[in-house]
Amino acid sequence: MPESYTQPGTSPSLFIRAAQRSDGESLGALTRDAWSPLHSVQPRPTPPYEPFFDERHEPSQYLVAETDGRVVGFVRLVPATSLACNRHVRQIQGLEVAEAARGRGVARALLRAAYDASRSQGATRITLRVLGHNTPARALYEAEGFAVEGLLPGEFLLEGEYVDDVLMGRSLIDS
Incomplete structure (x- = not known):
């Protein structure tokens, strides 16, 4: 991934860059602090904590947001599958x-x-999956041009409630 990005209309102190292995501790802490059943199907993290980066989650898959030199967010971006016929699709995970x-x-x-x-x-395409009850994230994705392309009803049992898994995608051509 390119080293850094600037986004028009964002705060001048917001900087998006490629992740580095040294970001692992900050990203792990961010994930633990931000954990919520609104967006996670995994149990709440408890000590001892696993390393943020491992053989399946490499720094090259992440973009990191910094504000005033502090890590405040990330996105993980990977090929949707390993199939050659699908290499034109990236997935936010x-x-x-x-x-x-x-x-x-x-x-x-x-x-x-x-x-x-x-x-x-x-x-030329990007996809993602979002929990059906995560209204704020779904609204953001829809505002960014994502459309619902599939639904797995009751796919997860979270805190005693069945939650849908919503598949969303959008074109990257002319946008």
Whole structure:
């Protein structure tokens, strides 16, 4: 992925860049602090904490948002599958913003940087999955041009409630 991105209309102190292995501790702390059943199907993290980066989650898959030198968010961007016939599609597999930075355009800037990174990798489509009850995220994705392309009803049992898994996607051509 390119080293850094600037997004028009965002705070001048917001900087989006490629992740580095040294970001692992900050990103792990952000994920633990931001954990919520609104967006996570995993149990709440408890010590001892696993490393943020591992053989399946490499720094090259992440873009990091910084404000005033502090990590405030990330997006994970990967090929949708390993199939050659699907190489034109990228998938967002994680988008998190620190509570204190929400409502300031960080998630939108990360999404737009993900579009740019995807295009630079030759992608023409981007997809994601979001929990059906995550209304704020779904509204953001819809405002960014994503459309619901599939629904897995009651796919997850979270805190005693069945929650849908919503598949969304959008074109990266002419946008």
